[in-house]
Amino acid sequence: MTMQNVLNELRDRPGTGEVIPIINPATEEQIAEFKDCGPEAVNEAVARAKQAFEAGVWAGLPARERAKIMWRIADLIDEHADELARIDSLNTGMPLVQATLGLSNCAEFFRYHAGWCTKINGNAFDIKTAGIASDAWVDMHTYTRKEPYSVVGLIFPWNGPIFNACAKLAPALAAGCSMVVKPAEETPLSALLLMRLITQAGVPEGVVNLLTGYGHTAGAAITAHPDVEKVAFTGSTEIGKEIVHAAAGNLKKVALELGGKSPVLIYDDADLRKAIVTAAMGIFVHSGQGCVCGSRIFAQRGVYEQVVEGIAAVANKMKLGSPDEDGCASGPLISAKQLTRVLGYIDEGKSGGVEIITGGYRLDRKGYFVHPTVLTNVDPGMRLYQEEIFGPVVTITPFDDDEAIAMANDTTYGLAAAAWTNDLSRAHRLGKRLHAGTVSINCQLVFDHAVPFGGYKQSGWGYEHGHEGIASYLKTKSVWAQI
Numbered sequence: 001m002t003m004q005n006v007l008n009e010l011r012d013r014p015g016t017g018e019v020i021p022i023i024n025p026a027t028e029e030q031i032a033e034f035k036d037c038g039p040e041a042v043n044e045a046v047a048r049a050k051q052a053f054e055a056g057v058w059a060g061l062p063a064r065e066r067a068k069i070m071w072r073i074a075d076l077i078d079e080h081a082d083e084l085a086r087i088d089s090l091n092t093g094m095p096l097v098q099a100t101l102g103l104s105n106c107a108e109f110f111r112y113h114a115g116w117c118t119k120i121n122g123n124a125f126d127i128k129t130a131g132i133a134s135d136a137w138v139d140m141h142t143y144t145r146k147e148p149y150s151v152v153g154l155i156f157p158w159n160g161p162i163f164n165a166c167a168k169l170a171p172a173l174a175a176g177c178s179m180v181v182k183p184a185e186e187t188p189l190s191a192l193l194l195m196r197l198i199t200q201a202g203v204p205e206g207v208v209n210l211l212t213g214y215g216h217t218a219g220a221a222i223t224a225h226p227d228v229e230k231v232a233f234t235g236s237t238e239i240g241k242e243i244v245h246a247a248a249g250n251l252k253k254v255a256l257e258l259g260g261k262s263p264v265l266i267y268d269d270a271d272l273r274k275a276i277v278t279a280a281m282g283i284f285v286h287s288g289q290g291c292v293c294g295s296r297i298f299a300q301r302g303v304y305e306q307v308v309e310g311i312a313a314v315a316n317k318m319k320l321g322s323p324d325e326d327g328c329a330s331g332p333l334i335s336a337k338q339l340t341r342v343l344g345y346i347d348e349g350k351s352g353g354v355e356i357i358t359g360g361y362r363l364d365r366k367g368y369f370v371h372p373t374v375l376t377n378v379d380p381g382m383r384l385y386q387e388e389i390f391g392p393v394v395t396i397t398p399f400d401d402d403e404a405i406a407m408a409n410d411t412t413y414g415l416a417a418a419a420w421t422n423d424l425s426r427a428h429r430l431g432k433r434l435h436a437g438t439v440s441i442n443c444q445l446v447f448d449h450a451v452p453f454g455g456y457k458q459s460g461w462g463y464e465h466g467h468e469g470i471a472s473y474l475k476t477k478s479v480w481a482q483i
């Protein structure tokens with residue numbers, strides 16, 4: 001399927017709502033447009049998914065057959081990795097090498113979860129219970145069954161379109177769910193090709209239903225739908241809260257992977273060279289548009305100056321550009337909306353007296369490029385210090401040893417935290433005391449399909465990946481049989 005086929009397919013998708021343009025963020029040119037599918041399409045898609053679930057065309061297959069089909073999806077993703085990477089890098093502006101690197105993780109989502117298909121089991125209990133009519137003990141054979149949610153709604157953002165799609169589709173398929181799937185309105189392209197591959201691999205009709213539209217239309221309709229049993233969402237904390245409200249109608253289960261304002265602590269005794277380069281990439285990669293980006297760096301007083309200089313030096317060396325320019329370390333922000341938002345935070349800093357060590361401006365060229373920005377002398381009360389910016393903007397604050405953990409934890413978010421130190425005891429103390437779903441010690445941006453990922457505080461509900469990830473698509477039923 002060539003790029004042109006994907007663009008044509010999107011253009012031809014039926015819809016009843018507004019026309020939504022897709023803009024290449026590196027050039028600001030329109031590359032496609034499509035019609036918002038509208039709420040009626042959501043009703044139809046949910047009905048198809050429900051029918052497929054009730055017919056047992058997927059959940060009713062032998063687990064090993066589901067697993068084989070999931071392996072086939074992984075192989076097809078590998079075969080089409082080039083096209084998928086090209087589509088995502090055109091659509092998001094991220095460098096092609098980065099998009100390509102991400103693709104092996106996408107295929108692995110299906111392989112890892114294919115393994116789970118044959119390992120979804122309940123427990124058996126040997127129980128004696130008190131009889132109702134007499135005081136004699138009654139023998140019971142009691143067991144749990146793990147059953148898939150029938151129809152799940154999968155809603156995800158634009159920052160890693162194909163990665164986000166696979167992270168949700170793979171466990172939902174392994175569990176046996178049927179689903180409606182809504183990519184971000186900015187980046188629906190790679191999901192179209194993924195749908196083709198899923199069908200080609202042998203997932204039966206009606207199990208996976210793609211919806212293309214806005215969040216406030218299609219997304220909201222999915223979240224409010226009485227036949228959707230569960231919604232799994234990745235995106236902003238603001239919309240996460242709206243989803244919780246909308247889900248109240250049928251008390252659907254909700255899993256949320258939300259924003260972050262992740263702290264990075266650099267201690268005097270750290271391997272400074274490694275810490276500086278990694279911490280800089282940990283915020284500037286993908287122009288800061290990652291949920292786990294370390295947007296608040298704290299440096300112990302003895303190394304503070306070196307850290308500020310070092311991070312600024314990396315920022316100044318990073319070449320920004322569009323996917324077709326060679327040697328770029330990062331691309332543009334996704335949209336004019338995000339550009340305005342990010343520059344708004346920077347302006348707040350400028351008028352509030354923060355020191356701009358480097359950056360702080362949009363590049364003088366087409367595309368939504370913002371120079372990697374390093375800010376110091378930031379008042380902790382400022383919005384830019386409290387809220388997720390989702391851009392290449394980092395604050396650096398000095399600390400004394402006894403105040404570091406409290407400073408790091410002083411946020412409403414709790415997605416990730418990192419610490420750089422060669423003191424073994426301190427490292428493990430931090431592993432325990434930092435309030436975040438993921439704590440990285442002497443590393444950042446680490447990921448594996450087997451390791452659970454989720455947010456503390458307002459960074460989310462529930463976990464993705466690993467055992468917890470697959471468990472979140474399964475219900476537990478207890479069956480009691482008197483013997």
Ligand code: NAI
Pocket residue numbers: 155156157158159182183184185213214215216218219220221223234235236237239240242243257258259260290291338341388389390
């Ligand atoms: P968003 O949270 O509005 O969008 C994410 C997804 O949710 C998209 O598919 C969107 O169509 C959908 N959506 C929007 N409103 C919805 C609703 N009412 N019901 C159901 N689905 C809905 O994120 P947006 O507006 O693109 O970005 C704004 C900010 O959100 C960013 O600056 C960043 O701080 C944060 N964000 C965080 C992400 C993360 O990975 N943690 C990813 C994307 C954005």
Ligand code: MG
Pocket residue numbers: 215236239
């Ligand atoms: Mg939004």
